[in-house]
Amino acid sequence: MNQAKRTEIFTRLRAANPKPTTELEYASTFQLLIAVILSAQATDRSVNLATRKFFPEHGTPQGLLALGEEGLGEYIKTIGLYRTKAKNVINTCRILIERHGGQVPEDREALEALPGVGRKTANVVLNTAFGHPTIAVDTHIFRVANRTGIAPGKTVIEVERKLEKVVPKEFLHDAHHWLILHGRYVCVARTPKCPQCGIEDLCEYKQKTR
Incomplete structure (x- = not known):
């Protein structure tokens, strides 16, 4: 061509x-990151149906960390691989709080170091949240x-x-x-x-x- x-x-x-823009629903860069992690091998629609139930009240690293794996798991049961994803999300929240002051880093290497975040997820976050041409x-x-x-x-x-x-x-x-x-x-x-x-x-x- x-x-x-x-x-x-x-x-x-x-x-x-x-x-x-993405069809995932989010109100912050952190929520975008979590939604993209959850969307692996799942539809955006199924992710949105789940996140609507917990983002309003627990949509921060501290809020999800307080929920814990089991608590988050109850909200995302309808999403494929939900146990693994719940574990990754909680560990990601912990790392964001401990190493990045609760903020999502604008850096590929730091993003890909987060549990459940591969190259594709990092690219979505860098593009949609930070305006990178990825x-x-x-x-x-x-x-x-x-x-x-x-x-x-x-x-x-x-x-x-x-x-x-x-x-x-x-x-x-x-x-x-x-x-x-x-x-x-x-x-x-x-x-x-x-x-x-x-x-x-x-x-x-x-x-x-x-």
């Missing part, structure tokens, strides 16, 4: 959704990048690095939001909705649906 085509793709995605490659972005030809790659990290290289700078900050939403609602896994797609004529996927 040539650069002119990529530029037009992102121009159209921006025109359709000028200010994209790209958090999930299953949707991996599929869209490969299927459309925007940035094909065999691994998540390969796709991430290629996107950072080929996405025009003016679109870099919001690129992963546009690609996630496109993959979630239009370029879906089993039967992509090509007839409804705003970039269908630019996409290089050969098996387009009609």
Whole structure:
């Protein structure tokens, strides 16, 4: 795919959704971090349903630490891998309080040192909370990048690095939001909705649906 085509793709995605953001609900950088940790192998909707029940009253590192693993576990039972996630969240709260004054660090290395935080989670927090031009490659972005030809790659990290290289700078900050939403609602896994797609004529996927 040539650069002119990529530029037009992102121009159209921006025109359709000028200010994209995560669908996770949060009221602070800390709550965003926790929501993203909980969203691993789970839907944003299931995470939002759970966090609405405890964020208002316990949505701080101190508040969740006071709940403890069992207390938090009761709130997030409906989310996959909830026991592991409860343990990671509580340990993350403890580290944030002990090492970072209760604040979420604006630093990749410090973020990835937190339990339950990998590269993708760190990228989401750095981008959404701190405005860094990072790209958090999930299953949707991996599929869209490969299927459309925007940035094909065999691994998540390969796709991430290629996107950072080929996405025009003016679109870099919001690129992963546009690609996630496109993959979630239009370029879906089993039967992509090509007839409804705003970039269908630019996409290089050969098996387009009609």
